[in-house]
Amino acid sequence: MTPFELVEPASLGEAIALLDPEDAGVRPIAGGTALMLMMKAGVFRPTRLVSLRKLARLNARIAATSDGALTIGAMTPLALVERSPEVARIVPVIPRAMRRLSNIRVRNVATIGGNLAHGDPHMDLPPLLIALNAEVKVVGANGAQAAERMIAVEALFTGYFETVLAKNELIAELRIPPQGRSRAAYLKVTTGSAEDWPALGVAVALESEGSAVKSARVVVSAATEKATRLKGVERLLAGATVDEKMFARAGDAAAEEAECMTDVRGSAAYKRELTRVYVGRALRQALNSDGATR
Template sequence: MTGEKFVKPIKPKVDINKVNTHIIPFEFEYFEPRTVKEAVELLTKYGGEAKILAGGTDLIVRMKQRFIEPKYIINIKKIKELNFIEDRGDYLAIGAATKLREIEKSGIVKRKFEALYEAVRSMAGVQIRNMATIGGNLCNASPAADTAPPLLVFEAKLKIVGPNGERVVPINEFFLGPGKTVLKPNEILTEIQIPYQPEDTGSAFIKIARVAMDLAKVNVAVALRTEGSIVKWVRIALGAVAPTPIRAYKTEEFLVGKELNEETLKEAAEIVKTEVKPITDIRSTAEYRREVSGVIVKDALLRAYERISKG
């Protein structure tokens, strides 16, 4: 004996299923409806025990890590009526299962809704954008969802279908909290309706993240109209700074009728910092998010104004 005390190794308390992302370690039933009606019928039958699979970029990962264990998976990828980008006169309609990459490649989105184009382009890599859907990005209800701020400033509406018919919800009423929306267990988001803005509208999206293509620490979208350098109307929305994506209504009200100069922008940045309610988490601190909110709102306003000036 050497006099050294033998210490029995402690077995790490690690569930292998939480780290092995090559398998889904539980059983579930799988459905592939071909119509919205069939999908709603399945949701009505299985309710809260079912999950919708669209792009799967979030759902599959969470299932592999056993953060969620749905008994039923309803794959909506083959429902053609959910995958489209369509000009409807007063607004652009985008199917909820439309891939982000298709939105990114859409000429009408880039021309008419530049903030949305910039937001989609900033998300993850091309491989992910080829899978992820706009409806999934919204329905996950992440406070940092990149498509939410542009859709908020464009005052989009969301068409929802359930067993009792359809309803249209303004996007500012869609989010209830982190991971929570107004969708009922037997309802499905079918399309996003984005009103066309006046021709002299400028818009911009800016995102701050740890590295390129990462989730946002803070993101902001702006839509702006001016008469010369005077703000005619403005909409500002931010993500990752509150339990849900938010509109900065006080800042908007302050800006209307003001000349868009350095002093005005500085005051607007200070007002924004009073409207956000950030938290500290793994990605950033509340203090950083609050400070950066003012900076990127100022930058987004300038970018949108420059686009108006360039015509």
């Protein structure tokens, strides 16, 4: 790695001031696991890294509100999310999905904010968070003033490793709304070794009444350039009767809608077939799981 300046501001305002909206060589660093990879590969040569470790407002914290919403501080390491009793109680699908997310050392260091801000389509949490209708609180500069805005995780990603975040904006907090009677599942599909990055990620969350689906959110990732909602599939599912035929129809629609890409993990044609099968499997798993968001 080539030399750079490392600054560790103590306040959010200071941090945002140290970030430069015009300079691609200046970036914030949280856990740094993903950024270090880019730096070691020489694809990112920073002039300045702004560490977020000393910012109290982004602190590692997980809180549940009385209505069943969760807020998670951006600097919370993934391992804390994985082990949190609140998370396990309210959205158990998250710790289940995290078990196969990268490895323990990465989960100990990588933060929830960094995981989202990186925009890597192979991450396991973004599709799931989109399915759960989560949003992030983003802080940035508005002239001399600090400014905040809320962005749906769904709207965060604009392309391959690209997000709507300005270079001087930071994710401060993740909010997962109350899940009510919704049930969710995430399936990671690998085509190499068991601990490989996913060739396809499928996240679903749906509410049903009796044998009918009330509403559904279906998200694919890894096979596509960014984590993407399959709205056509969702429309197909809304009001549909839950049965094997419906799973198959949803799979077919998903294969049609998802824009899969070819890489070392498989051809686009094959990933479409995986999507066809795994959207059905994810729906089946979600509906067979018991209770809310399980």
